[in-house]
Amino acid sequence: GAVVSQHPSRVICKSGTSVKIECRSLDFQATTMFWYRQFPKQSLMLMATSNEGSKATYEQGVEKDKFLINHASLTLSTLTVTSAHPEDSSFYICSATRAGGQDNEQFFGPGTRLTVL
Amino acid sequence: AQSVTQLGSHVSVSEGALVLLRCNYSSSVPPYLFWYVQYPNQGLQLLLKYTTGATLVKGINGFEAEFKKSETSFHLTKPSAHMSDAAEYFCAVTTNAGKSTFGDGTTLTVKP
Numbered sequence: 001g002a003v004v005s006q007h008p009s010r011v012i013c014k015s016g017t018s019v020k021i022e023c024r025s026l027d028f029q030a031t032t033m034f035w036y037r038q039f040p041k042q043s044l045m046l047m048a049t050s051n052e053g054s055k056a057t058y059e060q061g062v063e064k065d066k067f068l069i070n071h072a073s074l075t076l077s078t079l080t081v082t083s084a085h086p087e088d089s090s091f092y093i094c095s096a097t098r099a100g101g102q103d104n105e106q107f108f109g110p111g112t113r114l115t116v117l
Numbered sequence: 118a119q120s121v122t123q124l125g126s127h128v129s130v131s132e133g134a135l136v137l138l139r140c141n142y143s144s145s146v147p148p149y150l151f152w153y154v155q156y157p158n159q160g161l162q163l164l165l166k167y168t169t170g171a172t173l174v175k176g177i178n179g180f181e182a183e184f185k186k187s188e189t190s191f192h193l194t195k196p197s198a199h200m201s202d203a204a205e206y207f208c209a210v211t212t213n214a215g216k217s218t219f220g221d222g223t224t225l226t227v228k229p
Contacts (some may be wrong), residue, residue, distance in 0.1 A: 006160075032215050043207065043221045044161075093160050097215050104149050104215045108160040 003027055004096050006109035013084055014117055021079045021112045023094030029074040030096035034106065035067075038091040050077045074099065084116045119144040119210045123220035131228045136195040138223050140182075140208035143189060149211040150191045152182055154204045155222075161207065167191060178202070203227045 003026040013019050023033055032051050036044040048069050050056045056069035066088075068080040077096075081088055091113055095106035124139040142148060149168050153161040165176025172184040182193045191208060208220040 004160075034215075034217070043219045046216065046218075049216060091158075095161075095217075104211045104217075105151070105163065105166060106211070106215070106217060108153075108162070110160040111158070113158065 002098060002107045004030075004094065004107045004109040006092075006094055006112050008112060009110060010113045010115075012115045012117065015085050016083055018080055018082045019084055019114060021081075021092055021094075021114075023077045023079070023096070023109055025075045025096045025098075025107070028096075028107075029099040030077075031074070031099040032097045033071060033077040034095045035069060035077075035079050036093045036095070038093060038111075040091075044093060047079075081114065084114070086116045089114055089116045119148065119212060119218050121208050121210050121218055121220035123206075123208050123223050125223055126221065127224045127226065129226040129228060130198045132200055133197050136180075136193070136198045136202065136225065138193040138206050138208075138225065140191045140193065140220060141189055142191060142208070142210045144210055144212070146212060150182075150184060151209045151211065151217070152176065152180070152191070152193050153207045153209065155207065156204050164193070164206075198225075198227045200227050200229065 005024045007022045035047045047062045048056045048058045050071040052071045058064045071077040093111045094109045120143045122141045151166045152164040165174045167174050167184045175181045180195045206223045209217045211217045
């Protein structure tokens with residue numbers, strides 16, 4: 001149990017377009033979902049924390065108008081990269097914590113590779 | 118505030134040798150500690166975690182880690198490395214709010 005999926009797994013887009021990435025908890029309800037980005041050979045950098053039905057909390061330095069997060073249900077959060085530019089190319093990973101979970105374990109999605117041309 | 122330091126960005130061992138990946142943390146509250154493994158172009162897979170109770174934690178694939186509060190450490194070990202263990206390993210500390218801080222990662226190379 002506790003499977004998290006992401007869609008798409010890879011996306012290539014032109015500069016200036018917007019890209020939406022979905023994160024779904026398949027077999028549990030997710031109280032909180034997290035969005036990370038990871039550059040090659042680097043660690044995960046937390047971008048924002050998303051709670052169902054409320055506004056996301058963004059980390060310092062992350063532009064909330066550029067990275068739009070919607071958490072419409074307990075099983076789905078979306079990240080939209082608006083007006084993407086080549087510097088937004090990265091590996092985006094989401095994670096979710098289970099409602100009722102007691103040890104704050106995060107379950108990670110497989111990641112989405114975004115390439116902006 | 119919390120932070121994680123992984124000593125050694127690259128560790129290379131021979132197949133069958135002991136694996137030791139080091140992790141030190143700082144946290145203002147009792148931490149939850151995790152080790153994850155990441156294979157290329159994939160998400161993170163949980164190896165093991167420490168929340169409360171026994172300080173020696175056993176995980177998947179023969180890995181284990183010991184929580185040492187006095188040393189603020191949570192080093193990952195495996196008695197005998199396999200070729201399939203070659204990957205990136207991340208140590209993370211998580212607060213009650215669920216927000217995690219990750220170390221910079223350690224690349225494990227296993228030589229035949």
